Amino acid sequence: MYEPNVEQLPKNIEAEQALLGALLANNKSFEKVSEFLKAEHFSDPIHRQIYEVITKLITKGHVADVITLKSYFEQNHALDEVGGYKYLIKLADSATPLTNAEYYAQFIYDKYLRRELINIGCDIATSAAKEDVDSEAEQQIENAEKRLFDLADQGEASKGFIDFSQALNISMDNIQAAIQRGGKISGLSTGLDDLDARIGGLNDSDLLIIAGRPGMGKTALGTNIAYNVAESMLRDKTIAPNKRGVAFFSLEMSADQLASRILSTVTQISGKNMRVGKVDNAEYERIAAGVSEIQAAPLYIDDTPGLNINAIRTRARRLRRNKGLGLIVIDYIQLITGTGSKKSEGNRVQEVSEISRGLKILAKELQVPVIALSQLNRSVESRDDKKPQMSDLRESGSIEQDADIVMFVFRENYYLRQKEPVRNDTETAEKFQQRHDHWEERCKETNNKAEVIIGKNRHGTTGSIELYWNGEYTHFNNLAKAENIPQQIGA
Numbered sequence: 194m195y196e197p198n199v200e201q202l203p204k205n206i207e208a209e210q211a212l213l214g215a216l217l218a219n220n221k222s223f224e225k226v227s228e229f230l231k232a233e234h235f236s237d238p239i240h241r242q243i244y245e246v247i248t249k250l251i252t253k254g255h256v257a258d259v260i261t262l263k264s265y266f267e268q269n270h271a272l273d274e275v276g277g278y279k280y281l282i283k284l285a286d287s288a289t290p291l292t293n294a295e296y297y298a299q300f301i302y303d304k305y306l307r308r309e310l311i312n313i314g315c316d317i318a319t320s321a322a323k324e325d326v327d328s329e330a331e332q333q334i335e336n337a338e339k340r341l342f343d344l345a346d347q348g349e350a351s352k353g354f355i356d357f358s359q360a361l362n363i364s365m366d367n368i369q370a371a372i373q374r375g376g377k378i379s380g381l382s383t384g385l386d387d388l389d390a391r392i393g394g395l396n397d398s399d400l401l402i403i404a405g406r407p408g409m410g411k412t413a414l415g416t417n418i419a420y421n422v423a424e425s426m427l428r429d430k431t432i433a434p435n436k437r438g439v440a441f442f443s444l445e446m447s448a449d450q451l452a453s454r455i456l457s458t459v460t461q462i463s464g465k466n467m468r469v470g471k472v473d474n475a476e477y478e479r480i481a482a483g484v485s486e487i488q489a490a491p492l493y494i495d496d497t498p499g500l501n502i503n504a505i506r507t508r509a510r511r512l513r514r515n516k517g518l519g520l521i522v523i524d525y526i527q528l529i530t531g532t533g534s535k536k537s538e539g540n541r542v543q544e545v546s547e548i549s550r551g552l553k554i555l556a557k558e559l560q561v562p563v564i565a566l567s568q569l570n571r572s573v574e575s576r577d578d579k580k581p582q583m584s585d586l587r588e589s590g591s592i593e594q595d596a597d598i599v600m601f602v603f604r605e606n607y608y609l610r611q612k613e614p615v616r617n618d619t620e621t622a623e624k625f626q627q628r629h630d631h632w633e634e635r636c637k638e639t640n641n642k643a644e645v646i647i648g649k650n651r652h653g654t655t656g657s658i659e660l661y662w663n664g665e666y667t668h669f670n671n672l673a674k675a676e677n678i679p680q681q682i683g684a
Contacts, residue, residue, distance in 0.1 A: 203307040204236035205300060212297040213240060214288035216247055217258055217281070222294035223251050230298045234305040239272065243281075259285050306344065313340050338507045380562065381432075381520060384421025386671050387658040391647055392598055395422070395520060395562035399652075400553045400595055402526075404567040404586055405602035406574070410643060411566050412446070412524050413454070413667040414602055418564065419522045420455050423492035426519065436519035436561075438491045440512050442505055444528035448494040455492075458668045459483045465665075491517065501530045502551035509559060518561055523552070525566035526592065546591035553595040567592060569601070579608050583648045599649040604662060606639040643669060 215222050232245040246265055250257040263278040272280050317337045321330070380394030395401065395418075405411035423439040426432055443451050457464035460483040462476050472480065493512055497504075505523065512518050523529070531544035549565075556563040569585040581601040586592050593599065614632050616625040643662035647655045661670040 202236070202311060203304045205304055206237055206240075208297045208300045208304075209235050209237055209240045210284055210287060212294055212301060213243055213247070214284040214286070215294040215297070216244075217262070217285040218288040219294075220251055220257055223247065223257075225295045226298035227251075230302055234302050236301075236304065236308070239274070239280075242266075243284075309344055313337070313344070316340075335504055335507055338511065339503055342507060342510055381422050382425055383418045384425070385418070385660060385669065387660070388645060391653065391656065391658055392600075392650060393652055395564070396652070397560045397562060398557045399562045399597040400549075400556050401562060401564045401598040401600070402567050402586075402592060402596045403564060403600055403602060404569050404581065406569050406581070408607055409602040409604055410662065410664075410667070410669065411602045414645075414669050415522050415524055415564060415566050416441075416451060416454055416667070417458065417669045419492060419520065420458070420487070420490065422520050423490040424487070426491055427489060432519060435513070435517045438493060438512060438517040439520045439522065440509050440518055441492060441494045442500065442508075442521070442523045443494055443496045444498055444500060445524055446496065448496040451494055451496070454667050455487065456480065456483055457666045459487055461666055461668075463665050464667065499528070499530050502548050502555075505529070506551070506555050506558075509555065513559060518559065520561055521555070521559075521563045523563070523565045525568060526552075527568050542591075549591045549595040579603070579605075580644075580646065581648075593649065596649060597651040598647065601646040601648060603644045603646055604639070604642070605644070606636060606642065609636050609639060642672065 212226070216226075227248065230244075232241045232248065235241045235244055243262065246262055247257040250261060255261060259278065259281045262281055266272045266278060266281070272278065317333070320333050320336075380396035380399075382389050382394055392401075403411050403415055419439050419441050426437045426439070441451065446454075453464055453467060456462075457467060460476075460479045462472065462479060466472055466476075467480065493516065495508060500508075509518060509521055526545065526548060529548050531547060552563050552565055567586060569581055573579055573581055573585050580603055583593055583599065585601075586599070609632070612632070614625065614628045616622075620628075641662055643660045644657050645660060646657040649655065659672045661672045662668070663670075
């Protein structure tokens, strides 16, 4: 087993001395390096202590020079091995007006990263060699990836302030993108016109929640949107290559089940018939043509059950690096497991809070929209009015707070079918028939209609829109407007 020699680890003592000398000679240099350089990045323990004291003094508004540091180090004797306070004088004298503090800081940070890479590599080798029942190989790979990604992102996690002019340029880019898409939306199109008009499309760094009771079609809506976006990525030249990809984390359905749903939607052939092989030659040819048509779509499905938020983050980042990533869809929040932190252990509400916050951070970090599906409480079923409300979100507090947009899928027809009128003893046959006819008429009117209720919209208005729904093909689409339907001749 390879164990690194501490003396042979990457380091540059001279660069550390030059930087510390530059800071002691000119405290203003600290502003340029403090954003990314920390005490632990120094290889020499004494240099770590000196930088830490410099940091504390400057942060408190004091001067950090040989005199102020001398009194501190004379008390703890930390510099005795290198000559006491005379070492501080040596450092300060080594600096010149031309010393580039930022350059040396970057050099020191690079050496630190290299040392950490070696340490991670040794830990990976040690863990892999140790056969532990509680630590499977796949889990070790995910842990290793997470450590590497965290190391790579250390300098990016807190980017600091952005100039207002830079923020305005980003805003202008978004406006131009909206103009190029016909002046309707600034983000990715869901493929559903009325929904796009209401929420402005799917915008980077947004967390969108699609919630509903079982049977309402939330998975179908999430799947339809994922495919619509992936398909549009093949045609829309305004989308950057590194943004051409949709990650679908299906924690409930298998990848082939999800693919079958999409194939049923595209070919307009019953998914049930496809499963049992009840298709004729013409339909089989349509299925084959459909597979050929949609297989190029940059849609990537991960159907690993029980993923936690860290694993989702790691896999999404890996996909972005290897293929490209512009949208993440997760089905669904309540199936994501916690990270096992002591804070949330045994408390599902806190666990969901950690998950929803993690999803929002993921959206901001990767600069992509994240759509997360969510269940609703059973309390909906006990009300006469079945339309969902914000309070119906399961373990709702944190989800409602972290989400930028919350929308509910509601199909009145689902509940109407369960309430077929029954004649009571005091009712005439005529009266009962009227009630039954009215019920049948309502069932017919609502049969292919679904409602998406926007309960929260950080960027615009709330309200509801109607969509076309076809349960046989699990298909949501734009609802044809009466004014857009051609009049029949002689009508």
